[in-house]
Amino acid sequence: MAAPVNALVELRGVAKHFPVARSLGEVVRGQHPAVRALDGVSFDIGAGDALAIVGESGCGKTTLGRLLLKLVEPTAGTIAFDGAALAGLSGEALKAFRRQAQLVFQNPFDALNPRFTIYRAVAEPLLNAGIDKSEHADRVAEAFRRVHLPDLERYLDRYPHQLSGGQLQRVVLARALVLTPRFLVADEPVSMLDVSVRAGILSLMREIREEMGLTAVYISHDLALVRYLCERTVVMYLGTIVEDGPTLEIVRRPRHPYTRALVAAVPVPDADQSRAPLPIIGSVPDARDPPSGCRFRDRCPHAFARCATETPPLRAVGEGHTVACHLDLA
Amino acid sequence: MAAAADLGPAVRRLVTMPLRDPFAFAGITIYVVFALVAVFADQLAPLDPLEILFTKAGKLAANVPPGPEFLLGTTNLGRDIYGELIHGTRSALAVGLSAAVVVATVGTVVGLVAGYFGGTIDSVLMRIADMALSLPFLPFVIVLTGFLGASTSNIVFAVALLLWPNSARVIRSQVLTLRERAYVEAARVTGASHWRILFVHIAPNILPLSFVYAAIAIGWAIVTEASVSFLGFGDSTSVSWGYMLQDAFSSQALSRKQYAWFVPPGVCIILVVVAGFFISRGYEEVFMPRLRGR
Amino acid sequence: MSVPAILEVDNLQIHYRTREGVARAVDGASFSVPEGKIVGLVGESGCGKTTAVRAIMGVLAENGSRAGGRVVFQGKPIDAGNTRPLLWREIAYVPQSAMSSLDPVYTVGEQIVEVLTKRGGAARSAARARSAELFDLVGLSERRLADYPHQFSGGMRQRAAIAMALALEPSLLLADEPVTALDVIVQRQILDTLRELQQRLRLSMVMVTHDISVVAYLCDEIVVMYAGQVVESGPVREVLARPRHPYTMGLRNAFPDLVSDAMELVPIDGSPPDLRETLTGCRFAPRCPFVETACLSHALAPVTTGGHLSACRRDGEADALRAAALRPSTWLRP
Numbered sequence: 001m002a003a004p005v006n007a008l009v010e011l012r013g014v015a016k017h018f019p020v021a022r023s024l025g026e027v028v029r030g031q032h033p034a035v036r037a038l039d040g041v042s043f044d045i046g047a048g049d050a051l052a053i054v055g056e057s058g059c060g061k062t063t064l065g066r067l068l069l070k071l072v073e074p075t076a077g078t079i080a081f082d083g084a085a086l087a088g089l090s091g092e093a094l095k096a097f098r099r100q101a102q103l104v105f106q107n108p109f110d111a112l113n114p115r116f117t118i119y120r121a122v123a124e125p126l127l128n129a130g131i132d133k134s135e136h137a138d139r140v141a142e143a144f145r146r147v148h149l150p151d152l153e154r155y156l157d158r159y160p161h162q163l164s165g166g167q168l169q170r171v172v173l174a175r176a177l178v179l180t181p182r183f184l185v186a187d188e189p190v191s192m193l194d195v196s197v198r199a200g201i202l203s204l205m206r207e208i209r210e211e212m213g214l215t216a217v218y219i220s221h222d223l224a225l226v227r228y229l230c231e232r233t234v235v236m237y238l239g240t241i242v243e244d245g246p247t248l249e250i251v252r253r254p255r256h257p258y259t260r261a262l263v264a265a266v267p268v269p270d271a272d273q274s275r276a277p278l279p280i281i282g283s284v285p286d287a288r289d290p291p292s293g294c295r296f297r298d299r300c301p302h303a304f305a306r307c308a309t310e311t312p313p314l315r316a317v318g319e320g321h322t323v324a325c326h327l328d329l330a
Numbered sequence: 331m332a333a334a335a336d337l338g339p340a341v342r343r344l345v346t347m348p349l350r351d352p353f354a355f356a357g358i359t360i361y362v363v364f365a366l367v368a369v370f371a372d373q374l375a376p377l378d379p380l381e382i383l384f385t386k387a388g389k390l391a392a393n394v395p396p397g398p399e400f401l402l403g404t405t406n407l408g409r410d411i412y413g414e415l416i417h418g419t420r421s422a423l424a425v426g427l428s429a430a431v432v433v434a435t436v437g438t439v440v441g442l443v444a445g446y447f448g449g450t451i452d453s454v455l456m457r458i459a460d461m462a463l464s465l466p467f468l469p470f471v472i473v474l475t476g477f478l479g480a481s482t483s484n485i486v487f488a489v490a491l492l493l494w495p496n497s498a499r500v501i502r503s504q505v506l507t508l509r510e511r512a513y514v515e516a517a518r519v520t521g522a523s524h525w526r527i528l529f530v531h532i533a534p535n536i537l538p539l540s541f542v543y544a545a546i547a548i549g550w551a552i553v554t555e556a557s558v559s560f561l562g563f564g565d566s567t568s569v570s571w572g573y574m575l576q577d578a579f580s581s582q583a584l585s586r587k588q589y590a591w592f593v594p595p596g597v598c599i600i601l602v603v604v605a606g607f608f609i610s611r612g613y614e615e616v617f618m619p620r621l622r623g624r
Numbered sequence: 625m626s627v628p629a630i631l632e633v634d635n636l637q638i639h640y641r642t643r644e645g646v647a648r649a650v651d652g653a654s655f656s657v658p659e660g661k662i663v664g665l666v667g668e669s670g671c672g673k674t675t676a677v678r679a680i681m682g683v684l685a686e687n688g689s690r691a692g693g694r695v696v697f698q699g700k701p702i703d704a705g706n707t708r709p710l711l712w713r714e715i716a717y718v719p720q721s722a723m724s725s726l727d728p729v730y731t732v733g734e735q736i737v738e739v740l741t742k743r744g745g746a747a748r749s750a751a752r753a754r755s756a757e758l759f760d761l762v763g764l765s766e767r768r769l770a771d772y773p774h775q776f777s778g779g780m781r782q783r784a785a786i787a788m789a790l791a792l793e794p795s796l797l798l799a800d801e802p803v804t805a806l807d808v809i810v811q812r813q814i815l816d817t818l819r820e821l822q823q824r825l826r827l828s829m830v831m832v833t834h835d836i837s838v839v840a841y842l843c844d845e846i847v848v849m850y851a852g853q854v855v856e857s858g859p860v861r862e863v864l865a866r867p868r869h870p871y872t873m874g875l876r877n878a879f880p881d882l883v884s885d886a887m888e889l890v891p892i893d894g895s896p897p898d899l900r901e902t903l904t905g906c907r908f909a910p911r912c913p914f915v916e917t918a919c920l921s922h923a924l925a926p927v928t929t930g931g932h933l934s935a936c937r938r939d940g941e942a943d944a945l946r947a948a949a950l951r952p953s954t955w956l957r958p
Binding site for chain 3: 056057164166194195196197198200202203221222223224225227228251262264265266267268269270271272273275277278280283284
Binding site: 069071095098099101102103105106107110111112113114115124125128129172175179 | 511512513515516517518519520521522523526531534535
């Protein structure tokens with residue numbers, strides 16, 4: 001797949017392995033077991049795009065988000081932001097990157113220092129970026145305006161525990177936006193929030209992205225939510241990409257057997273819905289010792305001999321739609 | 331500067347806690363009384379405690395029973411026991427407080443650095459802590475003061491050397507948890523430096539723990555000083571409660587039923603140590619709310 | 625209704641004493657659980673759904689108490705005083721996080737045996753055989769009985785918790801968000817297991833959840849709670865297809881739907897009222913796009929039409945309101 005000319009983020013063969021405690025036998029045999037959270041992941045994120053990364057817990061999606069923000073370093077492969085490799089960033093260049101790439105957290109109740117007033121929390125990125133104090137109040141007000149928190153004065157001197165979950169997530173968003181970044185990673189930004197609040201935060205995130213021309217990555221386990229946010233979705237399974245394509249295509253015509261199971265498993269708010277058994281076997285295997293060949297093969301109802309010996313590469317099946325499967329399930 | 335501002339709520343909790351916990355309140359009261367006694371020792375007992383006193387008749391005022399002239403009587407060498415007790419408060423508090431400051435400071439800094447940076451720094455610091463913890467307490471203090479000289483500051487040094495690992499280890503494990511909190515990660519993403527994260531976002535949360543260990547160190551240091559003095563390895567140029575006990579013991583005060591000589595310093599030691607534990611217990615509950623009501 | 629109710633909750637009032645006054649967490653909630661049916665209890669956090677379930681079991685927090693109302697189980701009124709002997713044997717509970725109900729220092733098998741022997745009076749050998757049977761029932765290998773809770777994945781722990789709840793063959797299962805913390809595939813597998821067990825063992829079930837889709841998938845009846853009261857209830861198919869209360873309509877709009885064509889989620893503006901304050905009128909009125917002046921002062925007693933209950937003053941216009949509610953602009957605040 002040819003890289004888009006205007007890619008903001010490029011990943012090439014990115015892997016992240018976390019070492020785990022060794023048993024005595026493994027020490028004797030000189031083995032170094034590791035959780036292979038991410039293995040050989042390559043894709044691009046075009047400037048201004050909204051990309052969803054979807055998968056179950058343990059699929060590596062959160063690790064991927066942390067790698068994109070240089071919070072952890074990859075075991076192998078390279079990640080480039082705006083043409084510059086993240087691994088090489090330090091000093092002023094790293095500071096510049098930190099100003100441009102921000103994170104929205106899953107749990108707004110933990111994302112703000114409980115000892116900081118709301119004003120201090122939102123102004124902290126400005127302080128870290130070395131922006132003159134005289135500008136802080138205006139920039140904070142601007143960020144608050146963007147997240148639709150009216151009557152600013154009501155919030156500034158309060159502490160996080162005095163705010164509701166929805167208000168807190170807006171404050172977290174304001175903190176992420178106060179430096180007017182170009183790139184935003186949101187890790188399950190609404191999964192801890194109440195249903196009636198979720199919709200508001202999601203539409204706010206969409207509005208902000210369009211207004212500020214942000215490039216955004218949403219990490220989520222919920223395909224149903226992602227549909228409202230992102231044009232493109234990457235589906236991950238056990239540290240690898242199994243399918244990548246336009247979100248509506250993936251939701252309506254999933255091509256990979258895993259994506260099919262994922263889509264089929266999502267309940268819909270309608271009493272008349274399919275209750276057919278899921279086309280998937282067993283549960284997620286141990287990430288320390290993933291299956292050979294296709295990692296999904298031992299849960300796949302369509303698996304055959306080749307799946308065990310040959311890792312299926314991502315191949316194009318449609319406009320901007322790739323699938324890692326030996327079969328052509330239409 | 332920024333760090334100081336963050337201590338606001340923490341300090342407020344430190345100040346308000348004793349008002350809610352009667353034990354801690356008792357502990358604080360005991361400390362306040364002893365502190366006042368130490369400060370006004372010269373007014374309360376104008377006589378030099380080491381001065382050998384004589385009666386009006388010019389005889390050595392030895393073994394005078396308690397009375398209006400000598401409130402607690404005198405020793406067999408004619409020294410004023412009341413004066414010794416009052417001035418002993420000074421050295422006790424000096425030993426206790428300086429040990430507390432050293433233990434809390436070293437333990438906090440080591441715990442913060444080891445827990446936050448991890449890796450080799452952590453391994454090295456924690457192995458040093460393990461070594462310090464494996465030393466036998468009293469023998470080590472005696473040997474060290476034997477080498478360096480039996481001064482009060484050396485006793486403080488020895489106590490601090492032995493006590494910092496306890497606080498460092500507990501603070502380290504707390505830092506390990508705090509390090510994973512989302513708001514600490516948030517600070518990293520927004521470009522905060524390691525030192526800012528450590529002292530602005532993490533340190534205020536472990537401050538109450540530092541106080542707990544400081545309060546515990548006060549008691550340990552005073553008991554240690556008393557033990558060392560009682561065993562005769564103490565600083566012979568200053569009066570302390572341990573020194574008084576040793577003096578009373580070697581002069582067979584018990585067989586002469588001179589209770590006023592050794593009971594008051596013993597009670598004082600118990601009071602100060604118990605007060606330290608009352609206070610630390612109070613702060614432990616502030617810090618670990620799960621303990622409340624148990 | 626033709627099916628007799630195994631559980632009836634009538635005008636239940638639960639109060640919590642807080643420093644800022646009494647919070648009426650459940651304030652006059654009524655619903656019933658027909659025998660052999662699954663009832664989904666939905667609402668936002670703080671609407672009283674969990675409190676209601678805990679009150680049924682008679683295990684409220686220390687500062688909570690039942691201030692009124694009746695809970696009738698199998699024809700007999702129950703309260704905190706006489707519920708204890710019924711727990712496990714008649715009424716069993718599946719928590720949201722099985723990790724908190726399983727003791728980390730004992731194997732899962734030992735804990736099930738404990739329930740069977742201590743609560744059920746079974747002999748140890750019989751209890752062991754029965755726990756293997758129970759594991760098989762919920763789809764776990766009996767070899768895993770010897771494992772500790774931390775060796776289980778989230779889905780397996782939830783299965784173990786269900787197995788434990790079923791140990792003494794209860795007739796009513798109360799499940800509080802049993803699949804909320806799980807991944808979607810595991811969630812589906814657990815829901816399928818619950819459905820299968822419920823049919824095979826002819827269980828009655830109350831399922832507390834905030835997820836309308838889960839209710840749609842699993843439940844026969846739905847009870848929608850708002851601010852401590854039941855605002856709408858009835859058969860799931862009927863209520864989701866033709867909601868009569870504006871709150872249910874709003875929830876339905878705010879909920880992501882994988883298959884619909886709508887490209888927008890519509891939030892319900894505002895937040896639930898503070899239950900420590902004295903509330904008059906309809907509790908949803910301040911957030912309701914169809915509010916009229918009278919709604920603020922007078923709450924209407926619920927109206928039941930063909931087994932479908934709704935507590936809205938404008939219930940007569942339900943069809944028109946529903947059509948209006950589908951337009952996102954309806955929910956926008958001026």
